[in-house]
Amino acid sequence: MSLRPLLLAVLLVVAGCAAPVGPSPAVTERDSAEPSTESTPVSTPSTQPSPRTSEPETTTSDPSVSPPVLAEEYDVRVAGGSLPVEYGLVFARVAVAMDRPTAEPPSVVRIEPTESMGLGGAEYPEFYRLLGFRVSEDRERALTAAAYVATPEAVVVNEAILADEAGAESTLAHESVHVVQYRTGAFEQLAGTAAAPSGSTAERLLQAAIVEGSATYVEGEYVRRYAPGAASPTESLRTRTANGSPAERLGVAPYLAGARYVDARVSDPGEVRAVYDDPPRTAEELLHDRPPGSEPVAPLTVRDAPRDDWTSGADATDTYGELFVRVTLETGVGEATAADAAHGWGNDVRRRFVAADGAGSTRTGYAWAIRFDDDANATAFAAAFETWREARPANASTVRLVRPAPETVVLLLGDERFVTRASASGRDGAVTVRVNGSG
Incomplete structure (x- = not known):
């Protein structure tokens, strides 16, 4: 996930989501490493180009913020291979939809082989294992990333997802949201807003739900507008976890809960910044659509x-x-x-x-x-x-x-x-x- 160290230890990565840079899930005194999904991002190849909608490429009367016009101004290098879509246009669409047209795209999209996309350690902290959250015995790392954003200058993509053009475009849209979050200070806005103790699992899960939930929400709107050949990100996540392992369920939970919360709170990707301005303080508020700060934690x-x-x-x-x-x-x-x-x-x-x-x-x-x-x-x-x-x-x-x-x-x-x-x-x-x- 494109989260700074203030938000994370190790968070999940599924197809179409970002990945963190942080310590592996080794046992610590606070058991602070957060579990990750065990799924490998292998997409079903698409033999047909994804269809496009007729929705206009601008949401304002100013032609300078039209995504095609913005994309022409970008200089984004693709390293390690080629993409099935034009990344600059994907990013421009996301930036305009989020009402952040001045946000700069990353300098590079780097394509990596699947074997280079492993994250996390070989096992979860002891407390998680006691509850049943474990890495599969056939895996050397906790997860395999579909894509991630460690800094706003680079989007890293697993080559395995590129065979499915529509799915790859959806994933790149998700990662573009994280770049915008970096560029516009969303992580700084969220720092210290949770009611849970600083550095706690509750804080990280809540902030992951806000960050990843908003990215998943915007990704869903992108798919609806520009890439209807791609699966709905929330439906895809629900399908993946219907019979998933406990670790996979926990990994996906912030995405689904966060996307549902954001969807209930805003009517357009351009309003997502309001969630960062006044975020929920507890998972209770997020799960039950309570106003931020309305459910203070009980003494314990x-x-x-x-x-x-x-x-x-x-x-x-x-x-x-x-x-x-x-x-x-x-x-x-x-x-x-x-x-x-x-x-x-x-x-x-x-x-x-x-x-x-x-x-x-x-x-x-x-x-x-x-x-x-x-x-x-x-x-x-x-x-x-x-x-x-x-x-x-x-x-x-x-x-x-x-x-x-x-x-x-x-x-x-x-x-x-x-x-x-x-x-x-x-x-x-x-x-x-x-x-x-x-x-």
Whole structure:
């Protein structure tokens, strides 16, 4: 994704989306690397040129902002091969549609072989793996990029997508949105606007939903106007994830949720900047079309009980948000049930605990507390959790749920002794985790 480091660790890449530059999903104290889709962007070749609509190439009375006129002024180099479409015209159409005709295109579109487009590491952080998010055993990297924008000067494209002219054009339109975002300071506008802690998974997922959702929305409008031979990007994403892996579902979720939110909030690509000017502060607002800032997070702390041989540092926490909760449940229950169970999310805090064993190594456990708006929402989540747990593979790690207060649930994962011996007590807003017995 064309996100700066302030937004990302590793985010997904599917056909028609951008890719980040950032650390691979190695295990960190905060488990900060964000999962990626496992899909490889192989397109179905098209034997016919994509049809064009008769929609005029300008949306203003000023002929100088006509996409063909703008495209003639561009000097975009194509390296590593040739494109099936004129990139300058694609970019100009996107810039004009977004009412950003002065945005400069990238200097180069670089075509790379598929084997050079791998991103991410060989596995996800431990917490994700415990929940069932894993890289397929037959893959050496977490993902294969269809295309990405690491800087506004270069769009990098996987040669595998170029056989499908309409699909390639759609992908290039998506990447062009990211170049415009770079050129117009969208990332700076979004920095620090999320209600979740800075650097948290919840912040990154939300900002990915805004950035990628708006790009997917504009891409969809581009397809409608100029490349009807290409598949609808949202429909394509839904098809890809209908029977996709948990990791693929989580990877695609920000695109779909973000595109739906942007589509509901604006009536034209030229209005997308309003979303950057006043973005949603939580995934709850994004998922339920609430006004920005209308759903403040509920107070919630998770404390480490002293003198129980298990310790947790102040930097061993993360927050995930309602979108992550929903997708996690979707891996074991239906989408409607998962959405209902995640509804009413108020806040969540995951804390990592470690204990030394006699062999000189450490054992790890996690307590993930989720506070809901009321008892009924917490009860709905607990019921869906039981179904989700029963649907897990027989060899899946043990996960246990405890309920220390009416609005709050705590999921215990990781080392078997931690999961079976840990308890959570307290009240809504303040939970203490203690591991009974020796470490």
